[in-house]
Amino acid sequence: MKRREFLKSAALTGAAGLLLPRTTLFGADAPSNKLNVALIGTWGRGEAHFGVLASENVVALCDVNEDHLAFGAKRFPNAKTYVDWRKCLDEHKALGLNAVVICSADHTHAFIANWAMNRGLHVYCEKPLANTVEEARVVRANYLKNKNKLATQVGTQRHEHENFNRVRELILDGAIGTLESAFAWGNRKISRPGYLPAKGEPPNGFNWDLWLGPSPFHPYNPGYFVGGPGMNCLSWNMHWDFGSGQVGDMGSHTMDLAWNAVDGELPTSAETVGDNQDFNPEVTPVQLAAVFWLPANAWRPAIKVGWFQGDVIHEMGLVKYVDCKKIDHGVLFSGSKGELVADFTTRALLPAERDGDLSYYKPRAKEALLPKMGNFQKQWLNACKGGLKTACNFDYAGKMIEMMLLGLVAYRVGKKISYDGTAGQVTDNPEANELLSRKYREGWTLNG
Numbered sequence: 159m160k161r162r163e164f165l166k167s168a169a170l171t172g173a174a175g176l177l178l179p180r181t182t183l184f185g186a187d188a189p190s191n192k193l194n195v196a197l198i199g200t201w202g203r204g205e206a207h208f209g210v211l212a213s214e215n216v217v218a219l220c221d222v223n224e225d226h227l228a229f230g231a232k233r234f235p236n237a238k239t240y241v242d243w244r245k246c247l248d249e250h251k252a253l254g255l256n257a258v259v260i261c262s263a264d265h266t267h268a269f270i271a272n273w274a275m276n277r278g279l280h281v282y283c284e285k286p287l288a289n290t291v292e293e294a295r296v297v298r299a300n301y302l303k304n305k306n307k308l309a310t311q312v313g314t315q316r317h318e319h320e321n322f323n324r325v326r327e328l329i330l331d332g333a334i335g336t337l338e339s340a341f342a343w344g345n346r347k348i349s350r351p352g353y354l355p356a357k358g359e360p361p362n363g364f365n366w367d368l369w370l371g372p373s374p375f376h377p378y379n380p381g382y383f384v385g386g387p388g389m390n391c392l393s394w395n396m397h398w399d400f401g402s403g404q405v406g407d408m409g410s411h412t413m414d415l416a417w418n419a420v421d422g423e424l425p426t427s428a429e430t431v432g433d434n435q436d437f438n439p440e441v442t443p444v445q446l447a448a449v450f451w452l453p454a455n456a457w458r459p460a461i462k463v464g465w466f467q468g469d470v471i472h473e474m475g476l477v478k479y480v481d482c483k484k485i486d487h488g489v490l491f492s493g494s495k496g497e498l499v500a501d502f503t504t505r506a507l508l509p510a511e512r513d514g515d516l517s518y519y520k521p522r523a524k525e526a527l528l529p530k531m532g533n534f535q536k537q538w539l540n541a542c543k544g545g546l547k548t549a550c551n552f553d554y555a556g557k558m559i560e561m562m563l564l565g566l567v568a569y570r571v572g573k574k575i576s577y578d579g580t581a582g583q584v585t586d587n588p589e590a591n592e593l594l595s596r597k598y599r600e601g602w603t604l605n606g
């Protein structure tokens with residue numbers, strides 16, 4: 159529309175029309191201010207990003223499955239298509255890329271995130287951010303180097319629920335007294351028989367070798383792809399070479415509810431018990447209880463943080479007055495004067511019998527409540543365009559997943575381990591140090 163026509167039509171819409179927010183014309187949503195985005199993984203979880211990305215320029219699509227690539231191309235017909243994300247990122251200058259959204263399988267997340275940041279690109283990465291402690295550390299280090307120019311967000315979109323900040327306020331404001339522990343749990347029990355045997359050929363247009371990517375070779379089996387859109391990750395994420403089971407899956411979402419409230423730093427030690435490893439060494443455990451010791455910070459003493467999977471929370475019988483069986487994924491915060499039980503959207507405060515008279519606690523005035531964050535994916539898009547501030551950047555979420563993955567290392571060695579978070583080393587168990595990283599197939603560079 160020409161300027162004069164625009165002014166005429168604006169005048170016709172009357173005062174309300176002229177009160178359009180500036181941003182509509184000149185700010186974040188202005189056509190000139192659109193981001194050039196690459197979407198990697200264009201089906202399943204990738205589809206959950208179509209709506210919000212439609213307001214940007216999706217200039218590149220990448221998927222190892224050409225049918226899924228075609229699915230994405232239907233929605234974004236002008237994008238250039240790729241089956242290998244390395245080629246896509248190497249062409250970032252020609253594409254004019256600004257940002258990348260990663261929705262591929264877990265074992266590629268840290269790779270793509272590093273490659274993107276190393277090329278000056280903003281990154282949104284679906285959870286989990288990494289598959290090993292080392293991967294989490296490399297991604298976080300790259301982010302910290304670039305944090306004055308890049309916006310990052312890990313895809314724990316439940317974080318947009320206002321309950322996350324209500325819980326944080328209750329803990330910070332002392333509603334349960336001095337914080338002592340925060341235990342998160344999840345009730346999913348997904349048991350897998352181990353890596354699947356060779357079966358059939360990958361369908362035409364499905365690049366199995368690229369799907370395996372950096373992971374050791376395993377034969378193709380269609381059983382890795384039976385989960386349906388947005389749920390297919392459950393078909394492969396229990397296998398060590400492809401995922402970290404429920405630790406990285408619902409663990410990422412649920413621990414986020416605790417992590418947002420405790421201002422956590424890397425743990426000083428970790429101890430984990432779970433399924434008997436001899437039972438099936440090829441898959442991550444179904445039942446798991448991981449406990450981490452976190453150092454004190456400016457507002458609270460050292461605390462214990464836990465992640466309990468399967469039936470563990472019920473067996474522990476930790477919460478007296480709340481039937482945790484009715485809460486699929488939740489967090490129990492314990493303090494000197496009571497407890498707080500929360501799921502993603504609701505919370506229950508349980509004052510202690512003797513000290514919990516609540517006279518010590520003053521609820522915040524409405525004006526002092528932490529602000530709403532709005533749409534989670536949009537927060538990242540806006541941060542890319544200026545400000546760079548996101549709730550789950552790769553520092554916040556990187557430390558959280560590093561802790562969770564350290565819990566799996568403690569499980570594998572079957573002993574309590576001490577951890578130096580500055581050096582990224584287990585200080586009392588050489589076998590555990592070997593498990594902080596994994597070996598990659600030739601041709602795949604984590605920090606490329």
Ligand SMILES: NC(=O)c1ccc[n+]([C@@H]2O[C@H](COP(=O)([O-])OP(=O)(O)OC[C@H]3O[C@@H](n4cnc5c(N)ncnc54)[C@H](O)[C@@H]3O)[C@@H](O)[C@H]2O)c1
Pocket residue numbers: 198199200201202203204220221222223226241243261262263264266284285286313314315368369371386387388389390391392407
């Ligand atoms: N935030 C959430 O609530 C949420 C929900 C579901 C899944 N996820 C995450 O999203 C990711 C994808 O999960 P999904 O269930 O959609 O899995 P999926 O197996 O369906 O994979 C999604 C798409 O990525 C493609 N893909 C896989 N590896 C690729 C690669 N190396 N390069 C390019 N494309 C690749 C697949 O072909 C598929 O089209 C997982 O990491 C999962 O943890 C997050």
